[in-house]
Amino acid sequence: MNKRPTINDVAALAGVSKRTVSRVINGATNVGKATRERIEAVIQETGFAPDKQARGLSTSRSYLIGLIYDNPDALYIDQVQRGVLSICSQKGYELVVHPCSYNAEGFVEDCINFVRRSNIDGVIILPPVSESKLLADALQQKSINYVRMASVDLDDHQNIVVSDDRAALSDLARYMVSLGHKDIGIISGPQQYYSSKERLEGFVETLNGLGVDVPKNRVIEGKNSFESGIECARQLLIQSPRVKAIFANNDEMAAGVLKVAHEMGITVPDELSVAGFDDNLLAARVIPALTTVQRPVGDMAAIAARKIIAHIEGSEVSETETYLVKPHLIIRDSIKKV
Amino acid sequence: MNKRPTINDVAALAGVSKRTVSRVINGATNVGKATRERIEAVIQETGFAPDKQARGLSTSRSYLIGLIYDNPDALYIDQVQRGVLSICSQKGYELVVHPCSYNAEGFVEDCINFVRRSNIDGVIILPPVSESKLLADALQQKSINYVRMASVDLDDHQNIVVSDDRAALSDLARYMVSLGHKDIGIISGPQQYYSSKERLEGFVETLNGLGVDVPKNRVIEGKNSFESGIECARQLLIQSPRVKAIFANNDEMAAGVLKVAHEMGITVPDELSVAGFDDNLLAARVIPALTTVQRPVGDMAAIAARKIIAHIEGSEVSETETYLVKPHLIIRDSIKKV
């Protein structure tokens, strides 16, 4: 099998200098028509394609986009990857994944190294890592392109795509109240995350606005895992009088609530309504199917990809390109009128 | 001071030639102890790391490993990615993901292009794409390194890691029979996939060997989706006399069975036992928790990574390095003695 042709081969075959070939493959205008056609013919014949590494060494670009995350939610990750790829592969970029440990010792350095080592052209950062000011600052300081996906507006709109979890939870609150719910418990997410706070506040504030009070003992901080959901649900369902509805910060924990309710012989949704967040794989499959909130993850990822590519290529992102998307309610069977 | 140090900087700082630095970073033995230590110190201080593109240009390597798949199971993908990364990042490789459409027109070309475009050093292929002889042949013909993950031994052991689904299902069959089950229905996977066939055959043959017959009408071919599971479960549970147990080719479909059973007022596991395959996110969270089969996906992925790196670096894979792993039964609450 012959070697792959290089720019030199093409130049020789076409009887021109490689500089001219370079002009052609980069679409420069100042090349004679005849010359250009001859070169293009040779390129066709030989099947020449510029070597990305050599090119990158010269231009210090790699055509690689990095994805940084520390998130156990495989379904979320997968959706993001596909969303990003839908854009970047069509623009000639590849996606390099980089799970990391948010809380580990040298996590910022690790991410920086990742970018440096492979000359990654830009990175997309997922929550909760995306909430790290430390990382964002480091990136900025080294002038590395980045776009964050988050639930709070904590960066220049050029560098972020945010989902308005607060608004979505406001919707959920209104929905539940409209069905007559007044006695509502909450299993929140870890409060060190902005996203968890946003959801909690969005929910509670709207509830309050509608005249529904949420006593302190009815809000329990969970850890977003199934097991944590079970634990918190127990704490909540032991209390008497018993709550008539529970909102859990994600579907995993909501599934935990279903589990506990089942154990305790509490029928959902007849005796207890349950709401989740994510529209996870679980949501539709669990019994009863969960009413939950769906973020347009794939769309957000695609927007993030467009932004990062714009940064890389120095093209203007249309200033109005959406940076804010709103999740919406998915109504299934786990909430009932009371 | 924003610039990344190069081998030249290190050489200058250490007062040696770059050739010597190169020797150190590549672990050559013929470097004086004092020199080596001095250089290592400088590398530490400066945080130098060799540029992959430059290195690649020199060695015609990219230090990129590709992951090719067409599999909707996000959890599986995520486990694989992490398993592969656990090995390859520690060896200095990055992971580039490439979901594709197995059944689309130019799928083989698409994969080849993916490899060529970025000089990917080698690819790991996941089921069901890994079953494609077409792709494997093309890769071989272009002498592109690859390793397949599969459920059947359909390639040179150097190029494959297989999970012995057949054996695992044999175990499941024995387990069910030991609990007195004789009246068993099956929702199989698409029979064009080897993996589905293996599972079905492994299950049925062992059942037969134990004197349990599985009439033809009690085997229904599903599509591995939740919805398909629902559909097939209906077909199966309508039949009278009714089966006392169902094995579904994956947890998604098993969850569908639970759904239908619930609708029809059939209690699981009291009136109907259910088994799945995958040990999906769902398995433990569904009610009742599913008895299922767990493949050591992460381990398989790590083995695949080791193999592909060995191919790339031309180092011998210890011929005996495992190529066969055995999934094992996870016993939960969905199968009951009868």
Place this chain on the structure above:
DNA sequence: TTGTAAGCGTTATCAT
């Protein structure tokens, strides 16, 4: 419009 030549950051071939 076209070409010359100097990089980009490595590794590899020889010497010394």
Place this chain on the structure above:
DNA sequence: ATGATAACGCTTACAA
């Protein structure tokens, strides 16, 4: 044990 120096395949000042 160490170091010049030439690749690797491309882009890009700077000429012509």
